[in-house]
Amino acid sequence: METKEDVGPRRRTAETDRPPAFFTPLRGVALLISLVSAAVGAVGLATADQGIERSSAVVAGVPVEVVRPTETTGRLPGVVVAHGLAASMQLMRGFADTLARRGYAVELVDLAGGGANTERLPDAGDGPAADARLARDLDVAVRHLRSMPWVDGERIGLLGHSMGAAAVVRYATAHPAIRATVTVSQGLMPVGSVSRPRDLLLLAGGLEFPGYREGAVDALRAAYPGGQTGVTYGDPRAGTARRAVLVGGVEHVSVLFSPRTHREVAAWFDTSFGRSTAGGHGVGIRPVQRAGSAMLLHLAAVLSFGAIASALLGRPSGSGRDRRRLPLPLALGVPAVAVLTAVAAMAVIPRRLLPLAVAGPLAGFFGVIGIVTLAVALFIRRADAGNSEVRNGGGRSWPVTAVAAVTLVLLTVASFAVPAQLGWAHAVPVGPRPWALIAVAACAAAFFGGVEALCAGYDRLAATMIHAWTAAGALAGLGVAVLLGTAPSFVLLVAPLLAALLVWQAVQAAALRTLRAPVWLTAVLGGVLLAWPIAVTMPIG
Template structure:
């Protein structure tokens, strides 16, 4: 019997693709697993311990199984950083047979000491010199350290400090200066390596080359001059494709540093097991994967936390789109001159008061203008039990946000626990940041998901541009330009969280509080105490 093939069109539906939230959650679990393993194994082959000497927090790393006296290096961080950011150098050098001491300079990290003048001026120089002296003295006192073979490494503010210290202490055998900018002292320390990122501001690149040419006028980058045995060696390298922070994690930087100290300090001690691989990104990269996991998983967690809240009984009337886009531009322009009049000593943290004031003024102007248009209102989320549930959800989500930032940062790249006056300064900074995100939510209210994301991104980008303008015209410290990447990352992070909270129909104030804590916490724990 002849059969006829059925050629009628199939009417069955395609299998549904997994929801985006499920995909994001799975990616979050993968990132969290890889990041956790990376951090758990980052200290393999290294012995590490922390201590406080004369008020200076120190962290000492050395290769496990040491049997000889080791050459040693003190590592100093830059402004608004901490010893955690410099751990990659401890990992690289300790595995090559060095003892490495990381220091939290005054006003930074775990140090509660005040840094005069936010790092500028004779008083600040004296304080930084004193901290380095404590670190070098502590290192020399270790019985397994060769006191005749000690070097220094510093970044940015720390680079200027180690140059100054090595000039005054000729017993320091070698110095590495990363992104120190222009200096008149670079010709005097023994065996000096100068590094800068190819994408840094021109002053940092010119500073490295200028310091080299102060000793060898016809010198070129990438060429070593002088004799390390006589202490006259000099070399400058521009590391391609990296900026002020990225230069700390580039493999070329770490290879140059390791080679320089090997040649100047005589290499590792006999009997020390060497693991010479360079893995500068492993620790910080693992922490970043945990941050990414937090961002990807936030939507699913927020949905689970908020699923039992009643839907709002009354929606806001939305602000017309031209106003939603135009109001923020005007608010940013109005906030820029405010930064110039905010008292620098209003908060005990450098740069923090102008930044907080800027975000606070923008937020107040956004909220006020939305109120004047008659299109802002509080949605009805039910009675007392609903309000209690909402407050409980807010506590959970705020705690999740803090942990998502603080734990990976503390383990991987930044001191993230508020100490000293940082704890109370966190409150006004959070209030200003929450006002900013509350203003964003006021303008996003009533819009669909995509339009709200667009408005949020527009306002965040405008705020970053405003901060840049303030720094360029002198209304705020130019240091804001160096922390702009951190602020940009935090604004993007909150953009994702805000979209997830809107999808879960969270009240606008909850989104504002979560965002306020996310933006304020890193500012409060990184800006130096002054």
């Protein structure tokens, strides 16, 4: 007599019964690229300070870093560099590297809400209270730089990006002693008269949103009607110089690492400070050494994850899929419904759910998708319980899995945080960030747990496609939420970071599926990977 289990389709093939291959030519190539990337990245970071020296301090509650040439003669002109929203001084270090090698003293500053600064940024950087706080932090940095005995206090300039660009324009307009100002992606805003602020260079990426490109051109034409990009107007000696440049082929973040951006910045300060021949046209231009080296270390971590995970978890025992798969229409349809539900939920998720601007809505969005996906998948599988196979986590003991889990979590954190801290972003949680990190990680883990529930039972290629479909749908849903006004528009600017993190997690998830690791491990690792950057970069607000 046949039982229900006997007649249930097993869907096994020779491929699914065969143990996964752990040492393949493709894995060998990945490991080789990983080793080369790690070596080149490490050397790049180790040599990034050649010819310059850095010192850090906290002045009146404001974290600053002063960078100057190792061989200083006489009093140097100074430049204070300000970052944008959801950024830190690390993202702006390329400008300090460029200018210091050309004979400048540069002070990087973590403005309120960003980086190592634990002070709250009012109203997510938008409004009079935020303007006043940013002006106060800039004033602290300018006064500190002027107090250095080897700095020429009469030759001080400002450079800012995005929110920081708007802040330096306001500050320089109110303080005529600022000799020159450079804005990168300041957006649409009034910028004073022909002589306020003095000697203003306006930069924007050619691939940025129209408001940023138009902001640079409009600011030029406010002083010189009919002004054209790429042309300098006015007299630097009189402080009336204006120039707008659209840097081709770059967007809101990559504009900071364009060689042309750095050449324009260096030439502008040289001319404004009477140093038109300082160092030559291309001397000292190293816009990508730190960030590029950090990215190589990130790449090494991604490519080596599979080998490290297999060494920790070992070969799985048993064969076949560990769970009956959902029908493909459901595996593709459930995430679409979940994303639409999350878009609708954005209208009611409080924007200040967490003490970090933007982080609360993002966490809620991914959490809703995860909850809906998990609920539907578990309901369907419960209804089909008679045909489901028992999951055994690859036949591993709990101690082995637990040790591997802790090690992989620490590795995931280190592979993001260490290169980021050294190269492009402050990555150490401060202030309220640690407990916010836990909340964001829980929501992100629910999202990735839901993705794995959809992928369970499918072969490698199909699971990868379902994973990509769900991740792409989530990013598209965030775009829709912004268009509907239920999500902050700033989400669009961090979308490239989110996309990169989702790709990183997809590689980890594919490796863990091959190893038949338990779903909860994939979810936890993914939650930590997505949550850490959000919790440490979104401004405290």
